[in-house]
Every structure is written in C-alpha cells, then in structure tokens.
Amino acid sequence: MLSKYYLYSLRVILFILIQYPFLSYSQKFNITGKVTDEITGSPLIMCAVRLISDNNSLLGGTISDSLGNFQLSASSKGEYVCVLNYIGYSEKKINVSVKSKKTDLGAIQIQPKSKQLNEIQVNASQKNKSLVDRFVFTVDSADLAKAVTSLDVMRKIPDLDVSDINKSISIKGKGSSLILINGVNRGGAINLLSINPADIEKVELIYNPSSEYESEVDGVINIILKNNPTSGSSGEFDLSYRTIYRAAEPAFVYQYGTKRTRFSVNYYPSFKSIPVETELSRVTKISDTLSYKYGSKYNSNDRFELTNRLQGSLDFYINEKNFLNLYIETNLTNSDYKNKLESHSLGLDSVYINSLSTSKTFYNVNNATLYYKKNFDKQGQEFTINNNFNYLIADYKNLFSDTISSSLDKLKKNENREIDETGEKIANNLKLDYLHPLNDILKLSTGVLLYFQSFTYTFLSNNQKNSDVLKNLKWHYYLDLSLKIKKINIRAGSKVENNISDLSNNSLKTQFQFLPSLTIFTQLNKENSLRLGYRKTAFYPSAWQYMPNLVYYDYYNATQGNPDLKPVNQDKVEMSHTFRNKSNSLTTSFFYSHLTNMITSVRTVNNQNISIRKIENIDGKSTVGTDISYNFIYNEILNIKPTVKFFREWFSNKSDSRVNYSFNASLSFSYTHKEKTIVGFDIVANGKQLLVQGYDYTEPSIEDIYIQRVIFKGAGAFAIGVMNPFFIEKTKSVVEDYNFNQNYYEKIYSSCFFISFTYNFAKGIELNMKKIDRQTEKDLK
Structure with missing residues (x-):
C-alpha cells in the first residue's frame, strides 16, 4: 500500500x-x-x-x-x-x-x-478513534448542523456525562475531570457556553492520565478547536429562574473570530437565596454512670448570595506552527446570611443557648493564563509552555449574639462574639512539555513543572488575633514512553516530585515522591477494546488544612487544622472493556485503589462536652468494585444513559477497621419530538458513603422533570419543569466512636418550579433541541 x-x-x-x-x-x-x-x-x-x-x-x-x-x-x-x-x-x-x-x-x-x-479500509463513518490512553471524537458537519452550544456537541460523545443542572461535563466513572481547551489548563472552571460549537474540531477523553498531569486529575477532557476560527460574531443569552427561594443565573456570551484570532468575553452573574436547616444530636459517655448530651437546631431562611464572574480569552494562530492563548478571569462573590441556632448541653450542668448570627462572606479569585505551543516540521513533535498566575482573597466573618441560661446559676446572660477568618494566596504555576516521536512505533514525552504559593491566614476571635504564613514550592519532572507492538499499545512513565513547605518560618518540610504509571490498550476489533492501567499519585494538604488555630463556631463545636500533615499516596489499578456501536456504548470497569496516610476529619469529645474536629492522617482506605455505564441513542429521538457503580470500601486506622458495601446510580432520559420538543428527567441514588468514624447518606432524588420547546424559528428555546418534586434534599451524617455517637441531618429546600429561556445569535447556525441549563444547590455541600 x-x-x-x-x-x-x-x-x-x-x-x-x-x-x-x-x-x-x-x-x-x-x-x-x-x-x-x-x-x-x-x-x-x-x-x-x-x-x-x-x-x-x-x-x-x-x-x-x-x-x-x-x-x-x-x-x-x-x-x-x-x-x-x-x-x-x-x-x-x-x-x-x-x-x-x-x-x-x-x-x-x-x-x-x-x-x-489493498490492506487498508477507509470508512467515512469511522470518525471516532481509540488510542492507548484516550478516545478521540472528531466533530463532523452532522454534529454541528443542529448544535447551538458546545453542550449539544458533548451530548454526541458516548463516554461523557453532560449535566444540564450545573453546565458541566465529566468522563463516565471518573471522579474529577480536568477540562482543557486546546491543551490549555486555565487554572479554573470552564464554562462550556463560552465555546462556539462551530469551532470544535475534536474532543479527546483521556481515561488514564499520564505522568504529565497532576495527581488530583482522574480523567482529562481536551477540547481541541479548529485552527481557522469561525468568522464574525456569535453569542448566547441564557436565563433561568426558580420559584420558592428566588434564584437566577443568567449568562451572556460573546465571541468574535477572524482568520487567525478568536476573541471571547463572557459574563455570568448569579443570585441565590436558598433555605437550609440542620439538626444535630450527640451522646457522649463520660463514665459508666455519666453521659453528656448535646443537641442543636439551625435554620437559615434569610440568605443572599451574589456572584459575578467575568472571563476573557484570546486565541492567536500566529502561523501553522505557532499558537498563543491569553486567558483572564475574575470571580467575585458576596454573601449575607441571617442564621438562628438553638442548642443545649445536658450533663452535670444543663446549658441552653439561643444564638442569632450574621455571616458575611467576601470571595475574590483572579486567574491569568499564558499558553504557547510550537509545532515542529516532524509530525507530532511539539513544545508547549503553560503559565498560570492566581490571586485569591477570602474573608469569612461571623457575628454572634448569644443568650445563655444555666441550670446551676439560674441566670441568663447575653454575650456577643465575633469570628473573622481571612485568607490571601498568591500562586504561580509554570509547566513546560515536550513531545517527540522517535519513530513509527515509539514516542517520548517529557516535561517539568514549577509551582509556588504564599498563603497568609489571619484568625480573629474576640479581639485576639493570630496569623500564619504558609510558603510552598513544588517541582516535578516526568518522562513517558509510548510503544506500539502490533495491536498492543503500551505507555510507561514515571514522575519524580519534590514538595517543600514552610509554615511561619519554623517548620520546613521536604517531601519527595516517586510516582510510576503504566497503561496497556488493545483494540480487539471494530467494536471492542480493552484497557489496563496503573497509576501512583500523591496529594498534598490544602493551605487551610495546615492552619493550627482552634476555631469555635459555637460553645460546643470547634475545628482545628494540623501543621504536621503528611501527603496522601494512592495506588490505583483499573481494567475496562468498552463496546461501541455507532452512538451506543457500554463500558464495564473493574478497579482497586488504596490510599495511604489519608487526610480526613477525626472528631473527639472532651469532658466539657466540646466536640473538636481535627484534620489528621489515618493509616489508609481501600476500595474495590465495578463501574458500568451505558449510552443508548435511538434514531436521535430517544436517549437513555444509565450508570451504576458497586463497591466495597474499608478503612484502617491504628487498631480500628471499618467495612462498607455501597453503590452509586443515576439515570438520564430524554425524548425528542419532531426536533422541536424535548421531554426528560434525571434521577440520582447513592448508598452509604463510609467515613473514618461513621458514614454519609443522601436520599435518592428526581433531580428534574422538564419539557422544552423551540421558539423564534429556531433561534430560542423555552422550558418549564420541576426540580426535586417528591423529596426535600436530605443528607444524614453519622459519627460513631468508642465514647460518643453523633447524628447530623441537613435539609436543603430545593423542590421548586423553574422557568428557562435561551436565545442564540450565530450566523448560519440553527438552534438544536437542548435541555436548558439549570442550577441546584449541590455546591453548598
């Protein structure tokens, strides 16, 4: 040939x-x-x-x-x-x-x-391609003909979960998916509405990330845009409103393209007012004859939260071999909550407390990313630079007015308290990568990363002020080799990583890691493929978790960080089989993971009935299970996406060991009638999730039932529906220890009606049926 x-x-x-x-x-x-x-x-x-x-x-x-x-x-x-x-x-x-x-x-x-x-068959229907660590979906004219937003394109990809609730996408079965645009890590969340679907060339789903990616990344979605941007103006306006607790999330998206440049500016304001109620009960055994009890009821019905998010991006295709991207984002959040807490402590002295509080939050995050890519004459040879600068400032202020009565002194007293926590972070992340095909069967990729942050934490309580500064320097070097032997593709890699941290100039720590990885992939035939992967990763404590201050949020509950935390190591093995036939796919995975030095919250209760939640390392956690996901599409009318995950998890901490069998399941259904009307629903159900001292459980919910209709001759859409029609969203947390038991209940009143409207302007593009994006309150957890 x-x-x-x-x-x-x-x-x-x-x-x-x-x-x-x-x-x-x-x-x-x-x-x-x-x-x-x-x-x-x-x-x-x-x-x-x-x-x-x-x-x-x-x-x-x-x-x-x-x-x-x-x-x-x-x-x-x-x-x-x-x-x-x-x-x-x-x-x-x-x-x-x-x-x-x-x-x-x-x-x-x-x-x-x-x-x-001769020996090669070229089939025009084969637009999808499976490689050693990824699945490549190439967008064709049929996918774009009816797409308005990039979410419409993403729904065509069998292995993607597309959430119309929070405008997000993720790889099925993966806990956290990093989204890249043209390989660029922008250092923040990506709003898919900001991408013109006509500019999408292909989407890469990386199931087993190589040593190139950070440990927190379980999967990678790389959206690759065309070198020739869509000329002219395009944009979108979205608005949704929910009854009962008043919430609105409009979106304004504008993009302008020329032959070599693509410029976009996006604005996403958000207003929320969401009622929340919690209830806590705790029994602590002090001795064989004495037990303390504690109980509280909390409600927050007067809540205000306003977020303003502004993004700007510029793609510049210098020539066929050079590409430059500049991305800037600012996110500003202000919130004001009026809260009421009734609590009591029953023991040798019975204390009753009524507390009225005001919580004010100011949160500002700023990101700036500069990315450069150089392609060489040899096909596949490239060099990239990705630099991300981040500045964050956060202020959490709580003002309390307490009325306290005691059974011993028979008196009531009034006290005022103030808790003010502020954090300021300056960070820079520089990453250089080089990819070089050595020959037809062997490819090398290597790179270095240098990360620096300075985090200043200030804690003020009743005019007593404490301040700590955490400085952190991390670097890593990685090397991956990809090899193809007949039908078997192998990628083997390793990463050496060094993390140096210093808390207030008195606790310099150096943590060195060696992190290997291996992926083996084979395409059995046109429809079936097998993938086996192993990856060792390291996770480091956040700056907040290092802070040693003991923070009392009321008289009987406190939290404390830990400057002596160690990094977490994870070893994960996964084997998966995928069957693909046109738009339908079935993936079955078997996995095992083990966490060493897992970071978690450990609660203790002292003789004054005060519960202290301290961040600590425990010996480990192991999980083994299977994950099954199916995507069924019939004639572009019916779309059913069920997923289910069964697993066994167990903790080991010193002499204590705990075991749990559980599941996660979801079902998404939609039916399209004459390309004008869509009806659908989404259901989620989860079993108990094991904690080191207990478990979490969230009740199953019908997240939404909706109907949508295209209007304005295909330039707009209108939708109505109901969210959580039969359930109040409830979460239960149970803590069990040798001397105390605690039950915690949280209620979020997310059951409501919603109205949504979408209008799109894009020359030459018709509006496809799509579920209007909506928000629920899962981000509160």
Missing part, C-alpha cells in the same frame, strides 16, 4: 516536471491552500494538487507538505480549476477565481472512499 502511494505521487511529480520545465519563470499569481481529511480534519501529506485552465490544459502541479499545505502559481488573472487527488480519497475539483497576487483557498476537505484499498 505504501509503495503504491509513493509511486503514484512520483508519477504525478514527473509528469509535471517533464511537460512544464520552464513554468517557474512565468509564475506571478500565487494560489495557496491546505488539504485535510473531511472526517478527521487531519492534514493530508503528499496530496497531488493540479491547476487546470478553463480549456482543460494543465498549467502546473505540486504536492502538499507535512502540514497539508500547498502552493501553486498562475501566469495571469482568470478562472481556473484546482484538482486534488489522494490515494483512498475521492477526487475533488474547486473553481478558483484569481484576481490578485495572492489567492488563499483555505482548508480544503476531501472525502475518503468507503471501498477496500
């Missing part, structure tokens, strides 16, 4: 050279373009390109280079025909009107033939 390919190209070149040896002397008008695969969008190398006159005379010819680019010349202005021929692809003819010295035809897509060509 390869020899015939080169012989064909050679014959074209020789034919051109023999018939037109002096053609170069008369070249005046340049014609340029780029040849790409219509299905994958990949550049086609050594494609034969000919220039034909209006009387069918051959005027010249050339072949495309390693990036698919070509250049022809005409001797005069006029009308011509450009003919493209490539082995395994249909011939393509383009009418060319030459009116100036330079004529750019842009990207020219040619279609693969579907018939058998």
Whole structure:
C-alpha cells in the first residue's frame, strides 16, 4: 500500500516536471491552500494538487507538505480549476477565481472512499478513534448542523456525562475531570457556553492520565478547536429562574473570530437565596454512670448570595506552527446570611443557648493564563509552555449574639462574639512539555513543572488575633514512553516530585515522591477494546488544612487544622472493556485503589462536652468494585444513559477497621419530538458513603422533570419543569466512636418550579433541541 502511494505521487511529480520545465519563470499569481481529511480534519501529506485552465490544459502541479499545505502559481488573472487527488480519497475539483497576487483557498476537505484499498479500509463513518490512553471524537458537519452550544456537541460523545443542572461535563466513572481547551489548563472552571460549537474540531477523553498531569486529575477532557476560527460574531443569552427561594443565573456570551484570532468575553452573574436547616444530636459517655448530651437546631431562611464572574480569552494562530492563548478571569462573590441556632448541653450542668448570627462572606479569585505551543516540521513533535498566575482573597466573618441560661446559676446572660477568618494566596504555576516521536512505533514525552504559593491566614476571635504564613514550592519532572507492538499499545512513565513547605518560618518540610504509571490498550476489533492501567499519585494538604488555630463556631463545636500533615499516596489499578456501536456504548470497569496516610476529619469529645474536629492522617482506605455505564441513542429521538457503580470500601486506622458495601446510580432520559420538543428527567441514588468514624447518606432524588420547546424559528428555546418534586434534599451524617455517637441531618429546600429561556445569535447556525441549563444547590455541600 505504501509503495503504491509513493509511486503514484512520483508519477504525478514527473509528469509535471517533464511537460512544464520552464513554468517557474512565468509564475506571478500565487494560489495557496491546505488539504485535510473531511472526517478527521487531519492534514493530508503528499496530496497531488493540479491547476487546470478553463480549456482543460494543465498549467502546473505540486504536492502538499507535512502540514497539508500547498502552493501553486498562475501566469495571469482568470478562472481556473484546482484538482486534488489522494490515494483512498475521492477526487475533488474547486473553481478558483484569481484576481490578485495572492489567492488563499483555505482548508480544503476531501472525502475518503468507503471501498477496500489493498490492506487498508477507509470508512467515512469511522470518525471516532481509540488510542492507548484516550478516545478521540472528531466533530463532523452532522454534529454541528443542529448544535447551538458546545453542550449539544458533548451530548454526541458516548463516554461523557453532560449535566444540564450545573453546565458541566465529566468522563463516565471518573471522579474529577480536568477540562482543557486546546491543551490549555486555565487554572479554573470552564464554562462550556463560552465555546462556539462551530469551532470544535475534536474532543479527546483521556481515561488514564499520564505522568504529565497532576495527581488530583482522574480523567482529562481536551477540547481541541479548529485552527481557522469561525468568522464574525456569535453569542448566547441564557436565563433561568426558580420559584420558592428566588434564584437566577443568567449568562451572556460573546465571541468574535477572524482568520487567525478568536476573541471571547463572557459574563455570568448569579443570585441565590436558598433555605437550609440542620439538626444535630450527640451522646457522649463520660463514665459508666455519666453521659453528656448535646443537641442543636439551625435554620437559615434569610440568605443572599451574589456572584459575578467575568472571563476573557484570546486565541492567536500566529502561523501553522505557532499558537498563543491569553486567558483572564475574575470571580467575585458576596454573601449575607441571617442564621438562628438553638442548642443545649445536658450533663452535670444543663446549658441552653439561643444564638442569632450574621455571616458575611467576601470571595475574590483572579486567574491569568499564558499558553504557547510550537509545532515542529516532524509530525507530532511539539513544545508547549503553560503559565498560570492566581490571586485569591477570602474573608469569612461571623457575628454572634448569644443568650445563655444555666441550670446551676439560674441566670441568663447575653454575650456577643465575633469570628473573622481571612485568607490571601498568591500562586504561580509554570509547566513546560515536550513531545517527540522517535519513530513509527515509539514516542517520548517529557516535561517539568514549577509551582509556588504564599498563603497568609489571619484568625480573629474576640479581639485576639493570630496569623500564619504558609510558603510552598513544588517541582516535578516526568518522562513517558509510548510503544506500539502490533495491536498492543503500551505507555510507561514515571514522575519524580519534590514538595517543600514552610509554615511561619519554623517548620520546613521536604517531601519527595516517586510516582510510576503504566497503561496497556488493545483494540480487539471494530467494536471492542480493552484497557489496563496503573497509576501512583500523591496529594498534598490544602493551605487551610495546615492552619493550627482552634476555631469555635459555637460553645460546643470547634475545628482545628494540623501543621504536621503528611501527603496522601494512592495506588490505583483499573481494567475496562468498552463496546461501541455507532452512538451506543457500554463500558464495564473493574478497579482497586488504596490510599495511604489519608487526610480526613477525626472528631473527639472532651469532658466539657466540646466536640473538636481535627484534620489528621489515618493509616489508609481501600476500595474495590465495578463501574458500568451505558449510552443508548435511538434514531436521535430517544436517549437513555444509565450508570451504576458497586463497591466495597474499608478503612484502617491504628487498631480500628471499618467495612462498607455501597453503590452509586443515576439515570438520564430524554425524548425528542419532531426536533422541536424535548421531554426528560434525571434521577440520582447513592448508598452509604463510609467515613473514618461513621458514614454519609443522601436520599435518592428526581433531580428534574422538564419539557422544552423551540421558539423564534429556531433561534430560542423555552422550558418549564420541576426540580426535586417528591423529596426535600436530605443528607444524614453519622459519627460513631468508642465514647460518643453523633447524628447530623441537613435539609436543603430545593423542590421548586423553574422557568428557562435561551436565545442564540450565530450566523448560519440553527438552534438544536437542548435541555436548558439549570442550577441546584449541590455546591453548598
């Protein structure tokens, strides 16, 4: 096959050279373009390109280079025909009107033939590709024809979970998914509404992240945009409103594209007022004959939260080999809660407390990212620089007015308290990566990361002030090798990491890690694939967790950080089988993970009936289980996505060991009628989640039932529905220890009706049926 390919190209070149040896002397008008695969969008190398006159005379010819680019010349202005021929692809003819010295035809897509060509079969329906660590979904014209937002495109990808509740996407079965745009880590959350779907070329789902990525990342979604941005203006306006507790989240998105640049600015204000109630009961055994009891009821019905989020992004395609991105984001949140707490402590002295409090929060996060990518002449060889700067300032202020009565002194007294916590962080993350294919079967990737942060924490309580400064310097170096042996793809890598931290200039710590990884993948046939992965990772405590101050949130409950925390290590092994048939997919995974030095909250109760929640390391936690996800699409009308996860988890801490069997399950259903109306619902159910001293349990819920209708001739959509129609969202936490038992209940009144409206302006793009994005209150937990 390869020899015939080169012989064909050679014959074209020789034919051109023999018939037109002096053609170069008369070249005046340049014609340029780029040849790409219509299905994958990949550049086609050594494609034969000919220039034909209006009387069918051959005027010249050339072949495309390693990036698919070509250049022809005409001797005069006029009308011509450009003919493209490539082995395994249909011939393509383009009418060319030459009116100036330079004529750019842009990207020219040619279609693969579907018939058998010797040992390789090219099938136009095969737009998806599985690699050693990832699944690549190439967006075609059919996906874009009805898409308005990028969420519509993401719904086409079988292995993605698309949440219309919080405008997010994640890889099925993965706990945390990092979203990249053109490989750029922007250092913050990505709002998918800011991406014009017409600009999406392909989406990469990385199931087993390599040593290149941080340990917190369980999966990676890399949205790759086209080199030629969509020209002109496009944008979207979204608005939703929920009854009962008044909440609105509008979104304003604007994008403007030129031949080499893509500029976007996005504004997302959000207003929330969500009632919350909690109830706590605790029994502490002091001796065989004496027990203390504590109980409290808390409600917060007068709540105000306003968030303003502004983003700006600029993509600049300098040329075919150089790309630059600048991204800036600011996020400002103000909240004001009026709270009421009734509590009592029953023991040798019975104390009753009524507390009215005001909680004020100010939170400001600023991110700035600069990204540069250099492609070399050798296909697949590239160098990238990603620098992210972050500045955060947060202020949590609580003012308490307490009325206290005691059974011993028979008196009531009034006290006022103030707790003020502030945090300020300056951080910079610099990452350099280099990718180099050594030959056809071996590829090398390597890189370094340098991270620095300075975090200042100030704690003020009743005019007593404490302040600590945490400085942290982390670097890592990684090396990955990818090897292909027949049908087996192997990627082996390792990372060395060093973390140096200093708390208030008196506790310098150095933590060194060696983190190996291995992934093996094979495509059994057209529909079935197997993947086996192992990865060792390290997780470091947050700056807040290091702070040693004992913070009393009421008279009988306090929390405390721990400056002696160790990093957490995780060893994870996963084997998965995936069956794909067109838009339908079934993935079954078996996994085992073990955490060493797990960081968690450990509660103790002293003889004064005061509960102290301290951040500590425990010996470990292990989890083994299976994860099954299915995506069923029938004729683009019916879409059903069930997922279920069964697992066994167990903690070990000193001499104590605890075991739990549990599950997580979800079901998403939607039905589309005549491309105008969509009806659907979402259901979530989870079993008990094991804690080191107890467990968490959240009641199952029907998250939403909705109906949506396209309006304005496809330029808008209107939706109504109900959220959590049969349940108040309830969470129960149980803490069990050798001397005390504690039950905690939380109620969030999220049952409500909602109204949503979407309007889109984008030249040449019709509105597809899509579920209007809505927000629930899971971010409160």
